[in-house]
Amino acid sequence: MGLLDNKVCLITGGAGSLGLAxxxxxxxxGAKVAIVDLREADVERAKSxxxxxxxEAIAADVSQADATKRYxxxxxxxxxxxDVLFSNAGNQGPITPTTEYPEDIFDAIMAVHVRGSFLCCKYGLPQMNDGGSVIITSSVVGAMGAPGSVAYVTAKHALVGMMxxxxxxxxRRNIRVNTLHPGPIDNEFQARIDAGIGKLAGGVDGRKLLDSAIPLGRHGTPEEIAGSALYLASGLSGFVTGTMVMADGGLRG
Ligand SMILES: NC(=O)c1ccc[n+]([C@@H]2O[C@H](COP(=O)([O-])OP(=O)(O)OC[C@H]3O[C@@H](n4cnc5c(N)ncnc54)[C@H](O)[C@@H]3O)[C@@H](O)[C@H]2O)c1
Incomplete structure (x- = not known):
């Protein structure tokens, strides 16, 4: 017996690090899984x-309504x-002060995280079984500020309001809705952020800087985040809804 036997789980950003894990x-x-991501080649690689x-592998832009209806x-x-709607696709911008932050990138980040999750829920909820689970990937910076990341931090906070x-x-349908808040994870997405943080801090090692601020003293692994996602997807979290689940090594504290 699996925790998700025959459950239908849809994961956006499913070809990426945390989605694929x-x-x-x-x-x-025991689940049946549909992975949605931007590029055909990426979803096909993930599928194999x-x-x-x-x-099922589906190429779609989560910020577009027609593409959302299609996936x-x-x-x-x-x-x-x-049964499980996991809105997890995400993009990122430069690490740069708000006064210099490009407006088009601000809009692009809002479009993927906020509009993308809104569309996923708007069109996904009517097609869900009662008793299911919605998981929206926020971030540790959906619960705290971070200099240089105005668009990403704002988007990740907005997802908490949505949730x-x-x-x-x-x-009333016994569908539970929660946000998952990973801290820095050992993958390419975070490596780019680490580099930007290091640069903004004056040319230090951004990864080491972050690790020194994380009580557990390290970045997390994609598998650890997948474990938290499994908890939220399954009956293990049957009485958990409206909650921010932190998986951040204690960073926010
Ligand atoms: N990596 C971390 O340390 C970390 C920490 C906190 C939160 N997160 C969040 O976790 C989620 C997954 O990130 P990840 O670390 O797996 O990064 P990732 O880049 O490996 O995965 C993100 C995926 O989203 C896809 N995507 C981007 N724009 C899209 C669009 N318009 N339509 C469809 N798909 C799109 C990308 O192609 C990519 O495959 C993101 O929401 C991210 O913000 C990551």
């Missing part, structure tokens, strides 16, 4: 890495109604 964990627990017959429809026609609203709207 979560897809692996969900499949190992995952293997097996319980994977939801494809998932439902392949596997049936959705709290949806948790109240969806409770």
């Amino acid at each position: 979560s897809a692996k964990k969900f499949l190992a627990e 890495e995952l293997g097996g017959s319980n994977v 939801i429809d494809r998932t439902v026609s392949r596997f049936g109604k959705i 709290r609203t949806l948790a109240k709207e969806c409770a």
Whole structure:
């Protein structure tokens, strides 16, 4: 018996580090998984890495309504109604002070994280089974400020407001809605942020700087975040909704 036997799980950003690690964990627990990501080549590569017959790979831009309707429809026609909606796709911008932050990049970050999660929920919720789980990937910086990251930090905080609203709207269907807040993780996405933080701090090693601020003294692993996602996806968190689940090594404290 797996924790997600026959559950239909849709993961946006599913070809990326945390999405793919979560897809692996969900499949190992008996789920059927649809992975959505921007580029066809990436979703196909992720699909072959995952293997097996319980994977659907869909190329779509999560910031577009038509693309969202299409990835939801494809998932439902392949596997049936959705049990776990994991809105996880994300982009990032430069680490630079707000007074110099490019407006087009601000908009692009809002479009993926905030509009993308809104669209995922707007069109995904009607296609979910009652009793399901919605997980929205925020960040440790969805609960604290970080100099140089005005768009990303603002977007990740906005997702908390979205989650709290949806948790109240969806409770009557016993659909739980929570945000997952990873701290710095050992992957390429974070490596770019570490480099920017180091530069902003005057040319220091950004990774070491962050590790010295994290009580557990290190970056997390994608598998650890996938473990927290599994907790939120499954009945293990059956009485958990409207909550920010921190997986940050204690950084926020
Ligand atoms: N890596 C970290 O340390 C960290 C920490 C906190 C939060 N997060 C969040 O975790 C989530 C996953 O990040 P990751 O670390 O796996 O990075 P990643 O870059 O490996 O994965 C993100 C994925 O989202 C996809 N994506 C971007 N824009 C898209 C769009 N418009 N439509 C569809 N897909 C799109 C990318 O192609 C990529 O595959 C993101 O929301 C990120 O903000 C990451």
